[in-house]
Amino acid sequence: MLLFYFLVTACHLFAASHGATDAEILVNFKNSLSTNSLLHDWNVSGIPPCTGGSDNWVGLRCNDDGTIDKLLLENMGLNGTIDMDILMQLPNFSGKIDKDAFDGMSSLKEVYLAHNEFTGEIPRSLVLVRKLTKLSLEGNQFGGNLPDFPQENLGVFNAAGNNFKGQIPTSLADFSPGSFAGNQGLCGKPLPACKSSRKKTIVIIAVVVVAVVALSAIVVFACIRFGGGKKEDQSSDPFGDGKMGDSGQLHFVRHDRDRFDLQDLLRASAEVLGSGIFGSSYKAVLLDGPAMVVKRFRHMSSVGKEEFHEHMSKLGALSHPNLLPLVAYYYRKEDKLLVSDFIENGSLASRLHGN
Structure with missing residues (x-):
């Protein structure tokens, strides 16, 4: 019924x-x-x-x-x-x-x-x-x-x-x-x-890429704003001016890495990779350890410690197949160091313009 x-x-x-x-x-x-x-x-x-x-x-x-x-x-x-x-x-x-x-x-x-x-x-x-x-x-x-x-x-x-x-x-x-x-x-x-599913995937990828670029731009903007235009002389002793000493320590942003200290970097053999308005880059080979890339920034004394730590935390959290991750950093009012792995793939300039 x-x-x-x-x-x-x-x-x-x-x-x-x-x-x-x-x-x-x-x-x-x-x-x-x-x-x-x-x-x-x-x-x-x-x-x-x-x-x-x-x-x-x-x-x-x-x-x-x-x-x-x-x-x-x-x-x-x-x-x-x-x-x-x-x-x-x-x-x-x-x-x-x-x-x-x-x-x-x-x-x-x-x-x-x-x-x-x-x-x-x-x-x-x-x-x-x-x-x-x-x-x-x-x-x-x-x-x-x-x-x-x-x-x-x-x-x-x-x-x-x-x-x-x-x-x-x-x-x-x-x-x-x-x-x-x-x-x-x-x-x-x-x-x-559904086509919308594929479009949604593309949108997500685009958002991730834009976010990576935006966060990278924040760091670059800070460097341009607070950094000087004077190029650093390419010396064979990039860290050895005797002023770093024990005044600070390396801060690691990746906890899955073997640790080393600032003195290990200071004792490492160094090779100049390049320099620019932001500072100079070096290849540092640790004793009984891997080769690292050290980016040294000068003329950024107006950047506060907390502000610098915040920028480095954001940079260290970035993860992308085409980005070289930050391993550690060092802060001192006169000098800042960014440490990452050394990859034997050449530079962007050589990729674009040849040897």
């Missing part, structure tokens, strides 16, 4: 087609019921179901143009087995289904709404029918996103020929592609992948 209640409710909600054909269909439906005494005026040989806006048959509500608008058969004591084929002859149901149209239908298993003119989204109350096993929606004008159907026993599903869009939910991904044909906006398994 819950299935019967659904059909009656559907007829109550949506306009059907019109004319003598409707009368014949309704009479056939009446004759399929075991108990139908209250439908005594349903007779094709008598007056038609609707005349203008007049309701001539019990249980009907008519439009002003003589078409059937609603079928209300509640509380009439009707009984029997519904012949689905008879009611499916009432074509062109249209309009939006109320979101609560299926509330309370806990035993409903099969819903056939195919080849009508329904619009709007699938009502949430239908999605929540727990015992649903078959759902036929093809050939309508439903739209919006397909909801996620949690029913484990939903074995038949067809939403072809509608206006659905977006990603097909995983709960429906195992149905055949034909179940979703004719919906130009649908994508995802079993249909081709």
Whole structure:
């Protein structure tokens, strides 16, 4: 009887087609019921179901143009087995289904709404029918996103020929592609992948790259702002001016590295790699250790200790395949050192301009 209640409710909600054909269909439906005494005026040989806006048959509500608008058969004591084929002859149901149209239908298993003119989204109350096993929606004008159907026993599903869009939910991904044909906006398994997913990946990559460049620019800006324009002389003893001594210590930003101290750098053999307005770069080979690149900055005395530590923490947190990570740094008011691994891949200048 819950299935019967659904059909009656559907007829109550949506306009059907019109004319003598409707009368014949309704009479056939009446004759399929075991108990139908209250439908005594349903007779094709008598007056038609609707005349203008007049309701001539019990249980009907008519439009002003003589078409059937609603079928209300509640509380009439009707009984029997519904012949689905008879009611499916009432074509062109249209309009939006109320979101609560299926509330309370806990035993409903099969819903056939195919080849009508329904619009709007699938009502949430239908999605929540727990015992649903078959759902036929093809050939309508439903739209919006397909909801996620949690029913484990939903074995038949067809939403072809509608206006659905977006990603097909995983709960429906195992149905055949034909179940979703004719919906130009649908994508995802079993249909081709959504283009928006690939675009989203590209956007994420772009955001990461922009963030890396922006944080690098902060460090460069600080160097330009507080650094002097005087180039440092390329001496064979880059650290040996005798002023560093034990006045400070190296701060490691990568905790997975073997530690060494400032004195290890001072004792290392050094090779000048290049110099510029920010300072000079050296290759320092530690005793019984790896080769490191040391970037020495001078003329940045106006940079405070806390500000410098903050910039170095941000720089040390950067991670990208094309960035050489910062290993450690040293702070003194007169001198700042940035220490990173030495990579035998040449410089950017040699890559761009050759040897």
